[in-house]
Amino acid sequence: MTATVTADKVVSARRAPVSRGYRFELVKLVSQWRIRLLVLACWTAPALFVAGVSRQSTLPSDTLFGRWMHATGWAGPLVMLGFAGTWALPLLTSVVAGDVFAVEDRLGTWRHLLVAVRSPRRIFVAKALASLTVILLLVAGLAVSSAVGGLVSVGNQPLVGLDGHLLAPGDAALRVLLAWVAALAPTLALAAIGLLGSVALGRSPMGLLLPPLVALAMSVAQMLPLPVAVRLALPGYAFIAWNGLFTSPAQLGPLLIGVAVGLAWAVLATVLAYLLFLRRDFTNLAYDGSGRRALTVGALPLAGLTALTVGVVAVATPSMGSGIEQDKVQRSVATAFAHLYRMQTQELHRPAVTEAQLRASAACTKSDGQSAQEGAGNDWRCVVTWHLPGVPVPGTAIYQLDITSDGRFVADGDGPKEVNGYFLLRTSTGDAPNPLWQFDGNVELLTPH
Structure with missing residues (x-):
């Protein structure tokens, strides 16, 4: 009798494609009530906020471009960007990316997910892409909504730049768009830190809190008297470096460095999260983070990247000081004053004058000359001098300056009253805002003396 042996066919289960895993993870995220x-x-909310503030009699003049929310709809998205970079975006990345892996630990669903997908690598890629998609959707909402709110409530008017020159509506729209695009780099860095914390810390709530804590630490560091090279090496610098887009010519150096650093942090933190994820033990139901490995594989490489960036920026640029020097302050104040004086001339219906005819100059001192004439502070005082055609005596105006460590300053007029001592101008058509009463400016930190 001949026995026939039939070999069993071994059927290997196919791994789920990344596209299917991505759609599954995206549906899981969007189905959560907090994400919706x-x-x-x-x-x-941004449209309602911008529209509401633009109709108020009191504007957030302490916020960059806040004083122009009555004048143009393009100021609203910039005010919203300043708020988003400090508060909203760190919190959004925390809720989305900081919980995308930890939620599986809390629910104990890793084994089910591995059986369905059969590839930890594809699980990581699908979760990372789904988080990125939701974050981009949220950022786009903030930008579009605030722009629509400003344009509907105020209108498509020119925007006053940080050196006092007028930006045409089309130019203003392009620069607003570029500012929001630049803010994506630090947002991606925070999202990658959220992924890293979610992978490394497991069920611990610290993974969820990691992006806002890192953002808070970076904000505090920007307030300290640190060298420019250290500031630029922080991944959140692009949240404030977009200011340089609103000068002529644009101050692109700090912005490009800030974007590059933010993207480098995003790539490195994502790679570290990926490596930690592949090395974890999915069979241990009591797994609660990587412990010491989170420090050695997670924090130390990011600290090394910061040190490397500081060294590269210090060698490539003159950036070991504060970047705020007397000559730069005087040049920035004089340039902004000349542009805004022409605007005031138009409002008062006086004969037109050019910047070349004005020959505006500024003499600025810090602490009445009793200390080093450089660095941030609210003790800068400037005397601006200008000339008018056919007038033998030059005009003078006094300003008190408050300069922050990132180079932004607010110039507060201190007389004479008919030039900058009052916030309204009496014109033939009624009262109008005085552009020389208070104005914002920017000192480029990386330029030489």
Whole structure:
């Protein structure tokens, strides 16, 4: 009798493609009530906020471009960007990316997910891409909603730049768009830090808090008297470096460095999260983070990247000081004053004058000359001098300056009253805002003396 042996066919289960895993993870994220609320808020709340503030008699003049929210709809998205970079975006990345892996630990669903996908690598890629998609949707909502709110409530008017020159509506729209695009680099860095914390810390709530804590630490560091090279090496610098887009010519050096650093942090933190994820033990139901490995594989490489960036920036640029020097302050104040004086001349219906005819100059001192004439502070005082055609005596005006460590300053007029001592101008058509009463400016930190 002949026995026939039939070999069993070994059927290997196929791994789920990344596209299917991506759609699955995206549906999981969007189905969460808190994500839906965030999407709704990001696409509606900024428009309501900008429209409401633009109709108020009191404007947030302490916020960059806040004093121009009555004049143009393009100031609203920039005010929103300043708020988003400090508060909203760190919190949004925390809720989305900081919980995308930890939620599986809390629910104990890793084994089910591995059986369905059969590839930890594809799980990581799908979760990372789904988080990125939701974050981009939220950022787009903040930008579009705030722009729509400003344009509907105020209109498509020119925007006053940080050196006092007028930006045409089309130019202003392009620069606003570029500012929001530049802010994506530090946003991606915070999202990658959220992924790293979610992978490394497991169920611990610290993974969820890591992006806002890092953002808070970077904000505090920007307030300290640190060298420019250290500031530029922080991944959140692009949240404030977009200011340079609103000068002529644009101050692109700090912005490009800030974007590059933010993207480098995003790539490195994502790679570290990927390596930690592949090395974890999915069979241990009591797994609660990588412990010491989170420090050695996570924090130390990022600290090394910061040190490397500081060294590269210090060698490539003159950036070991504060970057705020007397000559730069005087040049920035004089340039902004000349542009805004022409605007005031138009409002008062006086004969037109050019910057070349004005020959505006500024003499600025810090602490009445009793200390080093450089660095941030609210003790700068400037005397601006200008000339008018046919007038033998030059005009003078006094300003008190408050300069922050990132180079932004607010010039507060201190007389004479008919030039900058009052916030309204009496014109033939009624009262109008005085552009020389208070104005914002920017000192480029990386330029030489």
